[in-house]
Every structure is written in C-alpha cells, then in structure tokens.
Amino acid sequence: MTGYDPDRMLVETRAFNAELERLMATVPSVHTVPPAQTRRDRREGLGIFPAPVLLPNARTIEIGGPGGPVPLRIIPPDRESTGAFLHIHGGGWTLGGNDLQDTRLDRLARETGLTVVSVDYRLAPENPYPAAPDDCEAAALWLLGDEGKAALGVGGELAIGGDSAGGHLAALTLVRLRDRHGITGAFGAAVLQYGSFDLSMTPSQRLWGERNLVLSVPILNWFVDQFLPVHDREQRRDPDISPLFAELSGMPPAIFTVGTQDALLDDTLFMEARWRAAGHATELRTWAEAPHGFISLPMTVADAALSAEYDFLRRTLGLHPR
Numbered sequence: 001m002t003g004y005d006p007d008r009m010l011v012e013t014r015a016f017n018a019e020l021e022r023l024m025a026t027v028p029s030v031h032t033v034p035p036a037q038t039r040r041d042r043r044e045g046l047g048i049f050p051a052p053v054l055l056p057n058a059r060t061i062e063i064g065g066p067g068g069p070v071p072l073r074i075i076p077p078d079r080e081s082t083g084a085f086l087h088i089h090g091g092g093w094t095l096g097g098n099d100l101q102d103t104r105l106d107r108l109a110r111e112t113g114l115t116v117v118s119v120d121y122r123l124a125p126e127n128p129y130p131a132a133p134d135d136c137e138a139a140a141l142w143l144l145g146d147e148g149k150a151a152l153g154v155g156g157e158l159a160i161g162g163d164s165a166g167g168h169l170a171a172l173t174l175v176r177l178r179d180r181h182g183i184t185g186a187f188g189a190a191v192l193q194y195g196s197f198d199l200s201m202t203p204s205q206r207l208w209g210e211r212n213l214v215l216s217v218p219i220l221n222w223f224v225d226q227f228l229p230v231h232d233r234e235q236r237r238d239p240d241i242s243p244l245f246a247e248l249s250g251m252p253p254a255i256f257t258v259g260t261q262d263a264l265l266d267d268t269l270f271m272e273a274r275w276r277a278a279g280h281a282t283e284l285r286t287w288a289e290a291p292h293g294f295i296s297l298p299m300t301v302a303d304a305a306l307s308a309e310y311d312f313l314r315r316t317l318g319l320h321p322r
Helices: 006-024 035-044 102-112 131-144 146-152 165-181 203-208 217-227 265-277 300-317
Strands: 059-065 068-075 083-088 114-119 157-163 189-193 254-261 282-291
Touching: 006 282, 006 300, 059 131, 059 146, 068 102, 068 131, 083 102, 083 131, 083 165, 102 114, 102 300, 114 131, 131 146, 131 157, 131 165, 157 165, 157 300, 165 189, 189 300, 203 217, 203 265, 254 265, 254 300, 265 282, 282 300
Parallel strands: 083 114, 083 157, 157 189, 189 254, 254 282
Antiparallel strands: 059 068, 068 114
C-alpha cells in the first residue's frame, strides 16, 4: 500500500508478535480468569494492556432495547457530519465496552466525516445469546429511524462494522435487518475486521492449537461457551448464530480485514468468498503475519490496515477526504 514498506512492516510485525506472545505468557490466560476481573483490570490498565483514554468530545446516550437500556457512545467528526458509522466492539461477546477505543473511533470520525455510534451491548456469560445481537439490532433500528437521526442531528450515508465478535455481530445485524424487517440498502458499506463468522469453528480455528497470540483454541472455546452455553456444535451453525451459514443477498459492499497469524483467518476468507459469490462488491485485505486484534495494537500494520478501511469508506460512500 502507498506509503508503507511491506518488508519493513513484516520485520516489525514479527518482532511485535514475539514480544506480545512473551508478555501474554506472563499473565493468566483470559479463559482462566473470571470475566468481571478481566473487565475491571483492563479498565484500570492492569496486565499487558494500557488503560483506555476517554475523549472529552465523546458522549453516551441510552436507547430502549429488548432487555433494557442500550448505551451508545457518540463520537462526532471534527467537521460537519456526513452520516453515521454504527460500530460494534469486540471482546469475545464477554469482554470489552463501547468506551474502550475512543481514540481509534475518533480517528475514524475525523478521516471519514462520519459520526461514530458505538453499541454497549450486553455481555456474556451474564447475558448469553441472543442478548448481544438483540441489542445491536435495536441500535441499528434506532439509528435508521427518525428518533436516531434527530438525536444525532445527522443524515447522509450510513456504514456498519466491528472487530472480532463485533464483526460477527455486525454481519448478524445486517442479516436480521433484512430477514426480520425487510431492510436492505440502508447501510452503504460494511467494515468487518477479523470476525468470528462460524461459531462451530473453521479449520484455522481448530488447527491453531495452544499458542496464545491473543487467541488460542482454549480461549476460543471458552469465549463461545460463554456466549452459547446450551448450543451444541450443530446448533451453533444456525444462521442467526453463525452468519457464514446465512443466505447473503441484500448485503452492502464490504471490506474484510485479517492478519495471517490469526486463528480466525479462515472465517474472514470464507465469509468474503460467500459475500462476493452473493454478488456484492468486496475488498479482502490480508496482512502478513498480523495477529488477532492487531488494529488496536501499536503496529505499523495497524495504521496501514485502518488507512485502507478509511479509503474504502470514502470511495464506497462518496465521502471527501479531510
């Protein structure tokens, strides 16, 4: 990609992976710690992840959802808004929050002119499936309705996206909008970052093994078990659980981002192929040896991947650069 030396980027990525793997071996694996403790530690900057930076220009509102209020984190651009981006955070449906990536979402808003609306969906295991997709569906319907447009003061273009579990929930939300409400074409673009699209496990997940590079097979199994405590392997292939098995007509153009050192590599490769086979424009960006979650890590490859996504949004939605 213009401005980035792939050889130098690969050397940096390999060194970063080695250090990340070393650091992760010094703390208990996430699947051995109660989720509430991990959530608290990450908010306080304990362990290997820095504390989140909360931006003063961000605000949180609440909308009604099927299980109670759904908080939405609103981050405006630094100029007149061109529309909105519905963001869904990752964290294995168990961790994370809509206020833990303000700086990254602020950059998205500044680069595209879109107002970012990030969903604080209910987390497992306290709230297993279908709580998270229900909340994301409610947020999408609110954003598409008059109430959402009035509350945000925005019109224009709409996009949707998320990382990891958030990519999974973004895809599910688009399928639900079509199947439950007859809504297609409302979102003009999707940004799907290393999503988990087959919760019965793709080959790359099953073959990954014990290596803990953000994810491992035990961690993957644990996350899915929190989200789907009563569903067996075949039940996890329900299209409302694993969107890889959904019929994909009526989806928007999408950019798929994944690193080649990610246990979820096949999820992205398979989903992009099915999305494209359904007749939709896609861009597949595989980043050499980048690990799971890399867009949130201080790596040159993260900057390159995010720049490609912002360029995709500007081109697809007809937005002007800064």
